[in-house]
Amino acid sequence: MSDERALADTQGRFVQVVKSGRKVNDLEWLSGRVLLSNKRLVLASNEGKRQIALAKVSTVKNRKNANQAMTAVSGYFSVQTGSDVFLVAPADIDAFEEHLYTALLDGEVVLVKHPAVEGGVVRDIEWEKGRINIESDVVGLGVASGQFVEVELEDVGAVDAREGTVRGDERRVLEVEHTDEEGTSVQTYISGTSRHVSILESLVRQGELQNATDADLDQTEMEVLMALYSGVSPFEIPEFVGMDVEAVEAIFDRLVEEGILREKRVRRDVRLKARGRNIASDVIGDQ
Template identity: 70%
Template sequence: MSDERTLADTKGKFVQVVKDGRKVADLEWLSGRIILSNKRLVLVSAEGKRTIVLSNVKTVKNRTDVNEAISPVSGYFSLQIDSDVFLVAPSPIEEFEERLYTALVDGEVVLVKHPAVEGGVVQDTGWQKARVSVDADEVDFAVASGQFVEVEVADVGGVSVTEKSVTGSTRRVLEVEHTVEGGTSVETHVSGSARHVSILESFVSAGQLTDAEDIDLSDRDRQVLMALYSGVSPFEIPDFVGMDVDDVEDVFDRLREKGVLTEKRVRREVRLKARGRNIAGEVIGDQ
């Protein structure tokens, strides 16, 4: 491993929760060093050292996907390696997770269809090879045709995995709904190995808010969201909801800061982002 380089070396806790396909009883978190390279993850404690080869990692799940009741430790992710599962809680976790995803899929080649859907309309777009690039808050795909596709994690409105025919064979496909520059809603479809799809699914889902209760919305915020979702022009919002223009502007600012709206022009025209449409739909459903 002459080209191996260290990406992170920090303290933390870790525990094996599944061994050879069976849940481990009497879980005990171990404290120690957590060392990440571009090839391996090494867990070092007083009981010894455990080395995980990254190419053997099948899935990663962030701390919102793992059952919180399993541990009092906050801020951790799970790794599945064959029939074993580990929970790892580095400190701090955010930067470590970014470097982990980089080590797992950055530079990998996948198949991309973009846009597969645009504005709700299925597009006649073919599959193309693309190289993956992972950043702190987005994943990019450099497509062989020269196209560059950016998916901001905070702007992901929906994520699903299905099986479809891809270049003549049935493969797992990751479908990501997000918003591109200009405010248009699109779907980007990604296929590759089952490992690629699983890890990318976890990454793009990390910042997704699927429930309106996950975000602090005031009654005024909800009124404005519902109006926008119903198709009311941003310029007509004050009259529609019976609010002063300045108050509506304040709501726009708050929703934009929460990643629900994107600003189209300085004249304060706004558009719901993919996340905003999901949240607004749930707000209306709760009425």
């Protein structure tokens, strides 16, 4: 493996929870080294060394969306290769996960439709080839037409994975809601091998879970939120909702603190974050 290069080498803990398709009883976490290259994930302990070829990894689930009820460690990710599943808990899980997703996805070619939906309106856009670029907390998609689509994980509002028709074939499609440079809600569709879509889904769902719609808003706060979602300029909100400027700015401050709004450079110029878009979308769906 002359082109193999090291990406991470740290201490950690790990355990195999599924072996040959069967759940393992009497789990015992092992301590040792967790090594990652652009080719392999290596789990080394006093009991031996397990090497996992990245090309054979079919799914990755991080500690925020993994279904395993494991409390022996505070942070971990699961890796499935064939009919085996391992849980891995590196010392610095955030940095290690970034290296892992980069090794698994960076440079891979997928099909992209962007924007498939813009401002709630379905666009007549063709599928194009695109190349994945993984940076810190950002998924980039370099599309053949020349555009570069950036999806910030903290800006992801909703994620859906389904089967769909792509260029005449039934394929797995990942639908990701986020905003463009102007702050407009858009959906980017991504398709590829089931492996690529599964791993990419795990990555972007980190942002979706961070933006869960669990805020407790009162009536006036909801009115301001819905006005922003409807496209009313932040500067026109006081007149639109019939409130004085100071009261509206106090609501802006509260919504910024809740992670629902993002404050821009100018005072009272704000933009809905993914969490705010989800709340407004839920309200509209219930009407």
